[in-house]
Amino acid sequence: MPDTKFAARLNSFKSGAASYWPHKNRVTALDLVTRAATVPGLGAVDLNFPDHLEGISAREFGTRLADLGLSLNGFAMRYYTEPAFKVGAFTNPDPAVRRKAIDLTKRGIDAMREAGGDLMTLWMGQDGFDYAFQIDYARAWEMEVAAIREVCAHDSAVNISIEYKPNEPRAFALMPDIGTTLLLVGEIAAKNLGITLDFAHLLYADEMPAFAATLAARHSKLLGIHLNDGYGKRDDGLMAGSVHVFETIELLHVVAKLGYSSAIYFDTFPDASGLDPVAECTANIEAVNAMQSVVKRLVADTELEAAIARQDAVGARRIVNRALYG
Numbered sequence: 001m002p003d004t005k006f007a008a009r010l011n012s013f014k015s016g017a018a019s020y021w022p023h024k025n026r027v028t029a030l031d032l033v034t035r036a037a038t039v040p041g042l043g044a045v046d047l048n049f050p051d052h053l054e055g056i057s058a059r060e061f062g063t064r065l066a067d068l069g070l071s072l073n074g075f076a077m078r079y080y081t082e083p084a085f086k087v088g089a090f091t092n093p094d095p096a097v098r099r100k101a102i103d104l105t106k107r108g109i110d111a112m113r114e115a116g117g118d119l120m121t122l123w124m125g126q127d128g129f130d131y132a133f134q135i136d137y138a139r140a141w142e143m144e145v146a147a148i149r150e151v152c153a154h155d156s157a158v159n160i161s162i163e164y165k166p167n168e169p170r171a172f173a174l175m176p177d178i179g180t181t182l183l184l185v186g187e188i189a190a191k192n193l194g195i196t197l198d199f200a201h202l203l204y205a206d207e208m209p210a211f212a213a214t215l216a217a218r219h220s221k222l223l224g225i226h227l228n229d230g231y232g233k234r235d236d237g238l239m240a241g242s243v244h245v246f247e248t249i250e251l252l253h254v255v256a257k258l259g260y261s262s263a264i265y266f267d268t269f270p271d272a273s274g275l276d277p278v279a280e281c282t283a284n285i286e287a288v289n290a291m292q293s294v295v296k297r298l299v300a301d302t303e304l305e306a307a308i309a310r311q312d313a314v315g316a317r318r319i320v321n322r323a324l325y326g
Contacts, residue, residue: 005262005263006043008281030056036281041282047072047076074161113158122163124162164195194224197226199248227267239284298320
């Protein structure tokens with residue numbers, strides 16, 4: 001198994017901003033990335049587009065990252081610049097607003113390339129509905145497919161990855177789970193289109209993370225893993241492995257067997273409860289490194305493979321317990 005690459009959510013480093021930057025009236029993305037660079041073992045960050053590039057060019061940001069010893073894991077689109085996006089970005093009923101969303105995404109791809117990245121993550125949180133009789137489901141699906149197909153065609157050298165989520169901010173997301181998302185990916189059939197799995201999203205989609213990863217790799221491409229944790233009721237963004245230790249280890253075990261070599265991205269929310277973000281990210285890295293040590297032992301364990309083959313839950317659990325606890 002290759003060494004794990006770690007990336008982190010840049011906005012996490014806003015936590016405690018007033019005390020960390022006591023004389024700053026405005027904290028910029030450059031400030032955040034400078035703070036992120038102090039985390040031991042963190043190698044990359046993701047930028048939100050367009051907000052994180054406010055006041056600086058993509059090329060300048062890429063240079064600053066390199067100076068700090070960080071790389072760009074990718075960009076994540078955010079559709080907040082246009083108030084009308086609240087009722088849909090790619091599925092907006094107004095053709096002009098929908099075009100703004102598509103063109104904004106293309107500009108994001110171009111900016112990411114300029115900054116040195118090649119992965120654009122799409123979380124289409126605004127594309128959904130809240131009420132019965134609110135949307136034409138077939139038409140909304142057609143608009144989503146057409147828009148993502150156009151985005152994929154914009155630059156074939158860039159991977160486009162869909163991060164699905166059951167809801168929030170809409171009551172129902174158009175792509176709420178692995179099955180629905182794979183239907184859309186299959187219909188678009190673009191070679192540079194794949195899936196990003198967010199652990200907390202999977203939990204409250206009532207999915208087993210390792211199973212979702214297996215399906216993503218079988219029917220598409222697994223382009224990203226956002227690791228965090230939660231209680232399965234909402235997007236808690238807790239520290240990795242803080243609640244679902246066995247499920248996290250199983251996910252890491254499965255993706256190791258699948259040959260996943262991209263970054264593990266910590267999509268956690270230390271800012272939600274005022275945690276020290278550097279300490280929190282460091283704890284995430286330490287936890288995953290420890291779990292990866294367990295995974296290395298499990299990958300080579302033929303007894304575990306045999307137990308899984310005969311669906312022996314007790315036998316498999318005892319083997320994992322030994323690897324985890326000694």
